Amino acid sequence: MSDALTTKQGIYPWLLAARPKTLSAAVTPILISTMLSFHYSLTVNYQKICFLSILALFSTIFIQIGTNLINDALDFKKGADNENRLGPKRVTQSGLLSAKQVMIGGFLSFLISVLLAIPLVLHSGFPIIVIGLVALLFGYLYTGGPYPLAYKGLGELFVILFFGLVAVGGVFYLQTGFLNTAALIAGLEVGLLATVLISINNYRDYLEDRKVRKMTLAARFGPCFAKYEILFLYFSTYSIHLYWFYEINSWSALLPFVTLPLAIKIVKDLFHQEPSRIFNKYLGMSALLQLLFGILFSIGILIG
Template sequence: MSQRTENLSTWQIWLLAIRPKTLPAAMGPVVVGTSLAIGDHTFNLLPALAALLVSLLLQIGSNLANDVFDFKKGKDTEERTGPLRVTQAGLLTPRQVMVGMGVVFVLAFVLGLYLTWVGGWVILALGIAAIISAIAYTGGPYPLGYHGLGDIFVFLFFGPVAVCGTYYVQAGSLSSAAWWGSLPMGFLITAVLVVNNYRDLPQDKKTGKRTIAVRLGPAATRWEYYLLVAASFAVPLLMWLLGIASPWIFCAWLSLPLVLPLIRDMQTKEGRPLNATLAGTARLSLVFGVLFSIGYLLGEYL
């Protein structure tokens, strides 16, 4: 344990464990789903707040699960280039992290019961599936992230499930705008995972973690990132061409200046410096989501 970590308080250690820099990725889809509901005159404050809290709790629970299960499976070694993992660093015991994970998921489930009361059994099924997937990403007998399935599940749960679920608990139905609006969020947050797996590719290959990045190799993984980002920015154009949104939806493109530095990073950096690229991609997903939402609202109210 380094001198820098020896002086950390309990609160600071748990803050490291929940990885706050990843939380914008959990907020963006809820912002988009709620803004679409506002634009369609179906906004409902309490379900919107509950959806936001559930999304944040699921992200925190997933971070804790990854921390402890990667440690238990021997995937976190001294060669790790990602952010500090509290279990591997000895700051918390596996049991403490498991208990923390359990508390977080119980809180998410309790809030999910309210959303189930509002939205019906479909919301309960999606919530249970989200919790199971968050645990199964690195835990269980067939960890999804270790078998190249992480990208698919991240896209589904941070895209269609999160955005459409947020919209549904407020509107009681789904619109074409909600379906389309879920796609760029899913693409961008999957791009966050791609950076993570690209950064960890050499270590994952060595420890037998068969992520998509390991299967594709560095060059193709970079192209996966470029295509996900490009697809995200193509969605507003398609929504306008299909008459689903007004030209104001192009407000989302105001986030384009954030993209070029990230593309440059993917072309020139590897290892630990990509932590900043990961945080930058998460920030892009939130900024894009906010601007997309503003554009949709301007189109509906002007």
């Protein structure tokens, strides 16, 4: 296997394939669920919660890396990544790594995620097994299998469910032993913000995606829909967040609104730009916004 993963360029292609700018989608839900666990736990064991959070964080990161790697290889094989792509460089399409290498790397990332999750399973049992197996399965089915979610317009739903509701709700359950409405509300917000990333990505690539029958929502319904989808995702997030005035305190509700001007700028620029490489800048900005939102929300929870 080591020969299959070897590359003359060293570690750089693997870092590129992991798409580090998108990993905030894994960091933010773990951060928020940990802060919520501190707030709602009847007896707070800080050492235990932090240990479980770190394991869950790295397990989730490796699921996302595995998903990104498999997406890189399969999108190339299916023709979605070619010399005309506007997005960041893909290692398979650019020839930095072979499709076989990238697929092996993806499944190896999944294996690392499983190994990291073993203590979590020992701690919380069967529900964590189910969550983990489903996450791994759909990480592959995002672009693999006979019914790839990304090619059927189900990518957004996948992200809301697994990088939002499941990530926050699952880690909250892991740390507290129960699930409540607050964890699900937070999970929905995190999922909506993570979905902005995939929506910008799909809007940028909608013309090329149509050519290879990758029928994302943007490819299926066009650029006008794509713009308003992103507007809707941000509007819904900030509207839902008003819930925290009632649930915890004004700090937890107000602090994330510091990121609202950035959200407005992203939406405004997207409404006035045709899909081009500048969308990669907006992709990075939306990832930063999600991370800042999560940090500010977490600070607000702690203040409470």
